[in-house]
Amino acid sequence: MSLELKNISLAVEGHLHIYQSNLKLEKATMNVLLGPTLSGKTTLMRIMAGLEKPSSGQIIWNGKDITNCRLQDRDVAMVYQQFINYPTLSVYENIASPLRVMNKNKHEIEIAVKKAAEILKISPYLDRKPIELSGGQQQRCALARALVKGAGLVLLDEPLANLDYKLREELREEIPKIFERSGAIFVYATTEPEEALLLGGNTAALFEGRIRQFGKTSQVYRNPKDIITADVFSNPPMNFLKFRKKYKKLTFEDGISHTETDHLSNLSDGDYIAGFRANHLDLTRKRAAQIKFSVRVNHTEITGSETFIHMNYTGEKWIGLVKGVHNLDQAANIPVYLDLAHIYIFAEEGNLELSAFYATKVK
Amino acid sequence: MKINNSAIIIVLYILFLMLPIYWLLIMSLKTNQEILSTFNLWPENLTFNNYKVIFTDPSWYGGYINSIIYVVMNTIISLSVAIPAAYAFSRYTFLGDKHLFFWLLTNRMAPPAVFALPFFQLYSSVGLFDTHIAVALAHTLFNVPLAVWILEGFMRGVPREIDETAYLDGYSFFAFFKKIFLPLIAPGIGVAAFFCFMFSWVELLLSRTLTSVDAKSIAATMTRTASASGLDWGVLAAAGMLTIIPGALVIYFVRNYIAKGFAMGRV
Numbered sequence: 001m002s003l004e005l006k007n008i009s010l011a012v013e014g015h016l017h018i019y020q021s022n023l024k025l026e027k028a029t030m031n032v033l034l035g036p037t038l039s040g041k042t043t044l045m046r047i048m049a050g051l052e053k054p055s056s057g058q059i060i061w062n063g064k065d066i067t068n069c070r071l072q073d074r075d076v077a078m079v080y081q082q083f084i085n086y087p088t089l090s091v092y093e094n095i096a097s098p099l100r101v102m103n104k105n106k107h108e109i110e111i112a113v114k115k116a117a118e119i120l121k122i123s124p125y126l127d128r129k130p131i132e133l134s135g136g137q138q139q140r141c142a143l144a145r146a147l148v149k150g151a152g153l154v155l156l157d158e159p160l161a162n163l164d165y166k167l168r169e170e171l172r173e174e175i176p177k178i179f180e181r182s183g184a185i186f187v188y189a190t191t192e193p194e195e196a197l198l199l200g201g202n203t204a205a206l207f208e209g210r211i212r213q214f215g216k217t218s219q220v221y222r223n224p225k226d227i228i229t230a231d232v233f234s235n236p237p238m239n240f241l242k243f244r245k246k247y248k249k250l251t252f253e254d255g256i257s258h259t260e261t262d263h264l265s266n267l268s269d270g271d272y273i274a275g276f277r278a279n280h281l282d283l284t285r286k287r288a289a290q291i292k293f294s295v296r297v298n299h300t301e302i303t304g305s306e307t308f309i310h311m312n313y314t315g316e317k318w319i320g321l322v323k324g325v326h327n328l329d330q331a332a333n334i335p336v337y338l339d340l341a342h343i344y345i346f347a348e349e350g351n352l353e354l355s356a357f358y359a360t361k362v363k
Numbered sequence: 364m365k366i367n368n369s370a371i372i373i374v375l376y377i378l379f380l381m382l383p384i385y386w387l388l389i390m391s392l393k394t395n396q397e398i399l400s401t402f403n404l405w406p407e408n409l410t411f412n413n414y415k416v417i418f419t420d421p422s423w424y425g426g427y428i429n430s431i432i433y434v435v436m437n438t439i440i441s442l443s444v445a446i447p448a449a450y451a452f453s454r455y456t457f458l459g460d461k462h463l464f465f466w467l468l469t470n471r472m473a474p475p476a477v478f479a480l481p482f483f484q485l486y487s488s489v490g491l492f493d494t495h496i497a498v499a500l501a502h503t504l505f506n507v508p509l510a511v512w513i514l515e516g517f518m519r520g521v522p523r524e525i526d527e528t529a530y531l532d533g534y535s536f537f538a539f540f541k542k543i544f545l546p547l548i549a550p551g552i553g554v555a556a557f558f559c560f561m562f563s564w565v566e567l568l569l570s571r572t573l574t575s576v577d578a579k580s581i582a583a584t585m586t587r588t589a590s591a592s593g594l595d596w597g598v599l600a601a602a603g604m605l606t607i608i609p610g611a612l613v614i615y616f617v618r619n620y621i622a623k624g625f626a627m628g629r630v
Binding site: 049051071072074077080082084086087088089097098101145 | 522524525527529530531532533546547549
């Protein structure tokens with residue numbers, strides 16, 4: 001089984017919603033479409049499902065062109081962000097519905113429905129109407145329907161976005177296990193980098209209708225191809241600062257120079273943009289190699305055990321994520337510390353020049 | 364029990380509303396003589412003769428039968444046309460869809476009297492004059508736009524994703540429409556049917572213009588009792604009472620749906 005999008009693009013009323021894209025998804029893989037809202041995740045997914053016809057390009061399923069194939073004949077199941085079930089049918093009939101269309105016999109249907117309900121923990125509610133279930137259970141019902149169909153391509157469009165935190169964590173853990181055995185191709189759209197990392201598999205980073213990068217999730221996370229991908233795959237967003245390299249010296253915007261570290265030695269002289277993730281910023285010097293920046297605090301957000309510090313560094317907005325509770329005065333000038341091993345170096349036009357040193361070390 | 368002010372106001376209001384109906388009721392149970400001679404709040408000589416006249420005289424009960432026939436015809440035609448139309452308006456965008464939708468509604472803006480003459484001429488020339496279908500068709504001019512408008516509101520309330528999920532589950536369009544979609548908008552169909560029924564049931568002018576004997580409606584029959592022998596007050600009142608009943612029954616059955624319809628912003 002494989003799904004291939006060949007030179008797919010989609011224009012609506014003259015506006016390109018999906019720029020020409022190629023994507024190949026393999027059997028029994030989890031594929032995450034990661035991107036902010038309006039990045040085209042849902043649209044791309046709808047093209048894969050056949051709900052949207054691409055303006056150009058082909059969709060190849062198992063080597064066969066299915067671009068113009070009827071929806072009913074596709075081997076696809078889809079779960080939406082909104083909990084979509086048939087309101088007038090019971091939960092049992094909801095789950096059974098794809099099997100009923102396939103004209104399976106009663107006994108077979110009962111076995112399959114009971115099994116799916118068991119896996120998704122909604123067995124006690126089979127007689128109810130979907131509206132009488134909680135949000136999490138409604139989504140479980142939708143997932144069960146996708147599961148019994150046994151489709152080769154399962155599309156999950158932000159299935160957990162409308163659930164509360166606890167339910168989300170619970171289901172997020174279950175989803176990959178539930179579908180693991182089916183050997184289907186999974187596509188999972190999300191706006192959250194954490195979700196992509198937790199699900200693993202492959203990730204396609206999307207931004208404004210373009211697939212910026214596709215590869216193993218950890219690879220994309222550690223070696224983003226350009227500034228946009230790095231930003232899409234960082235939460236809070238990546239922090240950036242400009243610097244100039246000259247004669248083994250790095251000069252930052254505040255005018256302070258630092259001697260380069262070894263892994264930067266191959267970088268030719270010139271102007272660059274450095275990027276680093278919020279969690280790599282420290283309030284105190286942890287290692288001798290860390291360099292110091294002076295920043296002004298805008299405000300802090302305390303989330304129990306961690307503190308988000310919003311700050312200003314010579315005009316750039318930075319966010320730092322540090323452990324512990326830190327009540328910093330607004331407008332206070334504080335020093336923050338950063339290890340050069342944690343910076344990604346991008347060319348001024350945005351392409352990655354050099355991955356962060358720490359990332360090249362991790363497998 | 365403590366009596367609060369709002370209860371008093373409501374009781375007064377209901378009394379006020381019910382008074383004409385009560386008056387109609389007691390008139391129908393009086394003799395003509397009593398109606399015309401004395402003023403009293405209840406019948407002195409209770410009589411069911413007026414009702415007997417209606418149930419035995421074909422020109423009277425025939426009116427009810429004719430009315431029911433064309434009302435049912437009209438409701439069925441209106442709905443079977445309006446349901447696909449409303450689905451199209453709620454699900455597809457096409458050139459001029461909004462204008463077309465508005466144009467449909469404008470059909471209701473003209474009073475039926477405007478169309479009485481052209482309908483009469485047209486139906487006479489094609490031999491439909493004095494048939495049930497003539498009245499049923501004439502009423503669709505007013506009922507189809509209303510039904511489309513009501514149904515479109517209900518259908519818009521059904522997420523498009525339900526359609527898509529059904530197709531991906533393997534349902535063909537018609538299977539989806541029958542098994543999933545129609546049950547979902549059943550309340551809307553109920554409300555639309557109610558409004559078609561009501562309009563067609565109470566509409567007088569077109570039904571009177573387009574019928575003479577064979578398909579004469581009850582409303583027309585009632586207006587024609589002012590004959591040579593003068594007005595038969597008692598029978599007329601009894602006919603009025605009987606005319607209210609079907610409407611009341613229909614309202615009783617769709618009352619919950621109508622509340623839902625109001626809540627959904629249409630009706």
